[in-house]
Amino acid sequence: MIGESIKKYLAIIWAKNQVKKSQDFKLNAVENQEKLLLNLIKTAEKTLFGREHQFENIKNIQDFQNQVPIADYEDLKPYIERIKKGQANILWTGNPEYFAKTSGTTSGSKYIPISKEGMPYQTGAAKSMLFHYIAQKNNADFVNGKMIFLQGSPKLEEKFGIKTGRLSGIVAHHIPNYLQKNRLPTFKTNEIEDWETKVDEIVKETEKENMTLISGIPPWLIMYFEKLIERNGKKITQLFPNLQLIITGGVNYEPYREKMENLLGGKVDILQTFPASEGFFAFQDDFKKDGLLLQTNHGIFYEFIPLEFYGKKDAPRLTLKDIELNKDYALILSTNSGLWAYSIGDVVRFISKNPYRILVSGRTKHYTSAFGEHVIAFEVEEAMKATVEKHSAQITEFHLAPQVTPKNGELPFHEWFVEFEKEPENPELFKKTLDEEMRKRNSYYDDLISGNILQPLKIIKLNKNAFQDYAKSEGKLGGQNKIPRLANDRKIADFLEKLKAKN
Structure with missing residues (x-):
């Protein structure tokens, strides 16, 4: 001693x-x-x-x-x-x-x-x-x-x-x-x-x-x-x-x-x-x-x-x-x-x-700008942090990708793939808050929503360990490997879409 x-x-x-x-x-x-x-x-x-x-x-x-x-x-x-x-x-x-x-x-x-x-x-x-x-x-x-x-x-x-x-x-x-x-x-x-x-x-x-x-x-x-x-x-x-x-x-x-x-x-x-x-x-x-x-x-x-x-x-x-x-x-x-x-x-x-x-x-190289909005990681991370705090939710990981050609003639939108540790009590209100927090942080995104170029974001809830499964599929599980929080294409999104939670 x-x-x-x-x-x-x-x-x-x-x-x-x-x-x-x-x-x-x-x-x-x-x-x-x-x-x-x-x-x-x-x-x-x-x-x-x-x-x-x-x-x-x-x-x-x-x-x-x-x-x-x-x-x-x-x-x-x-x-x-x-x-x-x-x-x-x-x-x-x-x-x-x-x-x-x-x-x-x-x-x-x-x-x-x-x-x-x-x-x-x-x-x-x-x-x-x-x-x-x-x-x-x-x-x-x-x-x-x-x-x-x-x-x-x-x-x-x-x-x-x-x-x-x-x-x-x-x-x-x-x-x-x-x-x-x-x-x-x-x-x-x-x-x-x-x-x-x-x-x-x-x-x-x-x-x-x-x-x-x-x-x-x-x-x-x-x-x-x-x-x-x-x-x-x-x-x-x-x-x-x-x-x-x-x-x-x-x-x-x-x-x-x-x-x-x-x-x-x-x-x-x-x-x-x-x-x-x-x-x-x-x-x-x-x-x-x-x-x-x-x-x-x-x-x-x-x-x-x-x-x-x-x-x-x-x-x-x-x-x-x-x-x-x-x-x-x-x-x-x-x-x-x-x-x-x-x-x-x-x-x-x-x-x-x-x-x-x-x-x-x-x-x-990690940004979303399919519509000229040039959203960067700091903005999405801060928006998610603020939203999680307001709704007492917890997340494991998330990824944002643009949906440029949605079905049924809808307006395009930002699609968020989220693996929740603790889900919000009101998912619709959580989604609305997240969209508002993004509009506060990126004026271009706000203009696109206001001008009816984009519709408000959508959230896809994922199965537990979805991001680990993606990392495994790419041979990038562990060490210093990290998954991009956002992208300007749907390469990661297309994989995650298969891991959508059933409820």
Whole structure:
């Protein structure tokens, strides 16, 4: 017990010192970002990409924007192919330390390079997040309990002479030694590829442990918690009375909050994060407030394209000094792993400038605009959250798709596929409220309804586990896989339609 007390005390002292050191990057983000870009350019000057884009002539941000166009994975793929063939100094100096393998839609599997310089920032951001939490809470009790991250397999393949695997699996090899003995599940369980089998084994390994920190994306946390409750007949905080902290990311937590609180059955602190294979961009530095602190000193230079101009020729490329609050921007990255003016596909919205805090408001490819309304994820998630609260309902998941050609000559409409955990007492009133909340958040949608171009939305109630069934059908059950909340086509909707509840 004395050893545990000393460990907690030292953790608090260390955390407060680290948070104090972080004040500089929070206060000088604009200046630091330009210096960071020029350092990246200087380091990569002699690479193939640097030579082709005349890095030696770049003296400022404007030069960079003039010489390096916005790119996606398809644009960088020829360089990645050279790296696969064993060529060095292509996008960044030397060879990548890892390839993070992600599933793409147009490109098949994507291989995102992570350099030896980039890897420490992936783990460093996670540490910084915990330091901020400990310092704010003035409590580090969780360090003496067991911790779990619901993640992909840590098993790495040697591909093209480079260690390759899912990001979460790569990160598993960089857990500090002082946390390894507290970490679950076992390496053997973590290697299980079938997600349902893996979760069953994790439940068995953890149900009798003193769990104090649990991390993962919301849908899979829910799956884990439900299995624990089913086996033990207790809410999570009864089963794990010392559970202090849940760390989540990948999707917006808010639509899951009510269901999570129900499963937890008691107070647990929640920290939200914004990590990706391309970098760890932001984390919630104040667990009592909305917004994720943008990591402006972590080897990534950021640009922002106003969403309404994204994909258009000569779209403005803004930097931190240019951004406005409560406006949606496509996120563009240049990194110390050799991604240059790279469009990651995420959309962010700033809610603070001092320091710079963001919300992840959607994906550039995930929207509904069959009628010119350009509805984004943030709008549908906020509308659903408000509606659920007003009607004391709970949802497991939902998906929105346009119905352009309804039967019987009806007006077109937005169709919402909803898997309810707890249904509203008055489904018609729930539907009406959801439509009103959407009209408040998107003026184009409001105009389409007012002008009788669209009829009010419709809701299709789905069977339990409908979204898990869809994920299985796509081979995307578990890990960091997530289902789009909205689409501009009916690919997902057509599958979900077959899972309509009978009552």
